Every structure is written in structure tokens, then in C-alpha cells.
Amino acid sequence: MDQLNLSESEWRQRLTPEQYHVLREAGTERAFAGALNDNKADGIYRCAACSNELFDSADKYDSGSGWPSFTQPIGPDAVTDHTDRSHGMTRVETRCARCDSHMGHVFPDGPPPAGQRYCMNSLSLEFRPRKANVAA
Secondary structure, eight states: OOOOOOOHHHHHHHSOHHHHHHHHHOOOOOTTOOTTTTOOOSEEEEETTTOOEEEEGGGEEOOSSSSOEESSOSSTTSEEEEEEOGGGSOEEEEEETTTOOEEEEEESOSOTTTOOEEEEOGGGEEEEEOOOOOOO
């Protein structure tokens, strides 16, 4: 996968101020405030910064946390995980593997079988509906 490396000035031009805060400064949107938390449509969730495919709607579930939650990324190379020791705790931060933007965190309290909860910020995601297969 080709890496996307932009200057901070280029990121600021590409993203809204709210997206910049979440994606580039590892901010967090308020719980239950994100547009994609209740989205139940069939499709793919992409990085809002670079359009890298990150999560499939088939792996989305209602965790009750107030943020879009997924059991797994779309593939093993879609995201990277990093130790986050901010705010006086240790968590696992999830970033886009293509542009290194902050997506959210992964927690070990998800449903079986993997038990993972990828808790993502709506502002870090872009949803694209899956195109239906149409017979010719």
C-alpha cells in the first residue's frame, strides 16, 4: 500500500477543523454525537483523510458506547495499532495504515469469537454504500 504523507498545512486544507482535531491530533468526538454511530446501511467505512478501506458494515455492531464499533478491520493491513498512554491510562490506539491518521481505540471487550471492539470516531470515517450487483 502506498503511504500518504502530507504536510500539516495540506492536512488542514483537506480536512474540516473537527476532522483535523480527531484525525491529526488524536482527538475524540463526544459519545453519541457522530453521524455514523447509528448507521446500519450496507457498505464500506473508509478513512476520512485518505479513503483507505478500513471496516466492512458486516462487522459493525451496536456496542452501546456511543461510537461506531466493529469486531475487526476489513483486512490485516488496513489499520495499525499503537500503545497510547495519554490521559493517565494505557490503551491501544488504532490508526489508518495508509496515512497514519487517528481512528479511535481497540478494546478487548467485544463480542466472540475475537472479543475485540474497534471503537472509532465518526469524524474519522467516510461511509460508502456497497453497490448492488445488477445482472445485465
